[in-house]
Amino acid sequence: MSKGIALVTGAAQGIGRAIALRLASDGFDVALNDLVAKKDLVDAVAREVNATGRRAFSVCTDVSVEAEVKGMIDEVVKALGGLDVMVANAGISGKFRHVVDATVEGWDTAFAINTRGVFLCYKHAARQMIAQGRGGRIIGASSAAGKRGWPVNAEYCASKFAIRGLTQSAALELGQHKITVNSYAPGIIDTPMLDALLLKNGGDLSKQAISATAAGYIGQPEDIASIVSYLASGEAHFVTGQSISVDGGMVLS
Numbered sequence: 001m002s003k004g005i006a007l008v009t010g011a012a013q014g015i016g017r018a019i020a021l022r023l024a025s026d027g028f029d030v031a032l033n034d035l036v037a038k039k040d041l042v043d044a045v046a047r048e049v050n051a052t053g054r055r056a057f058s059v060c061t062d063v064s065v066e067a068e069v070k071g072m073i074d075e076v077v078k079a080l081g082g083l084d085v086m087v088a089n090a091g092i093s094g095k096f097r098h099v100v101d102a103t104v105e106g107w108d109t110a111f112a113i114n115t116r117g118v119f120l121c122y123k124h125a126a127r128q129m130i131a132q133g134r135g136g137r138i139i140g141a142s143s144a145a146g147k148r149g150w151p152v153n154a155e156y157c158a159s160k161f162a163i164r165g166l167t168q169s170a171a172l173e174l175g176q177h178k179i180t181v182n183s184y185a186p187g188i189i190d191t192p193m194l195d196a197l198l199l200k201n202g203g204d205l206s207k208q209a210i211s212a213t214a215a216g217y218i219g220q221p222e223d224i225a226s227i228v229s230y231l232a233s234g235e236a237h238f239v240t241g242q243s244i245s246v247d248g249g250m251v252l253s
Helices: 015-025 036-050 066-080 102-132 152-179 194-200 206-212 221-232
Strands: 004-008 030-032 057-060 085-088 138-143 180-187 243-246
Touching: 004 036, 004 066, 015 057, 015 085, 015 138, 030 036, 030 066, 030 085, 030 152, 036 057, 036 066, 057 066, 057 152, 066 102, 085 102, 102 138, 102 180, 138 152, 138 221, 152 180, 152 243, 180 221
Parallel strands: 004 030, 004 085, 030 057, 085 138, 138 180, 180 243
Antiparallel strands: none
């Protein structure tokens, strides 16, 4: 028997893939979202979900476009029968620039995906969950960079700080509908996004981040998936409005 229906954005690889597979192993049927350009990767994750015995549904959309987000949720509900867990994971790293060199275009791009995309997922998932009347779990992606600023990374930090405010406000509004709203704040995690960042920065970013942690090593996508697994569970009914750090002690708060 299914525990419910979960939708994970940015599910083609990295943290999103790990979350999708963990939720499937927990007993959820899982809808998988990413960009059209990543359809083959999304379909591969869908096959992995199916191999666990759970249903999978692939839907490729741009989460920064409201009509596409609404359509995505409508498609998931039609295909799988509802929506119980929304994981707004999709995001981009942004470009490393000093504030004085930052551009409006770069700022807007970071906020379009990292902030507006999460907002739209929260909004339309909440509407669906309220209509269903059975509560739900809404979970978004913040970052260690959403808890403290970092040099040459203002646009990314600002876009992830915004998720914490959005999450807190949504939690206060949606609690009456038995919907919890939380976010996770990863530190440095071994993903394709990290590989791309290291390629651009000659590995210095990794060394700096590791030296700033208590654990002294890089996290794995499964470390984030385990937190999402808990937040999606019935046991987490009394946890809401939080941004939970999973960063090896990079930010102590």
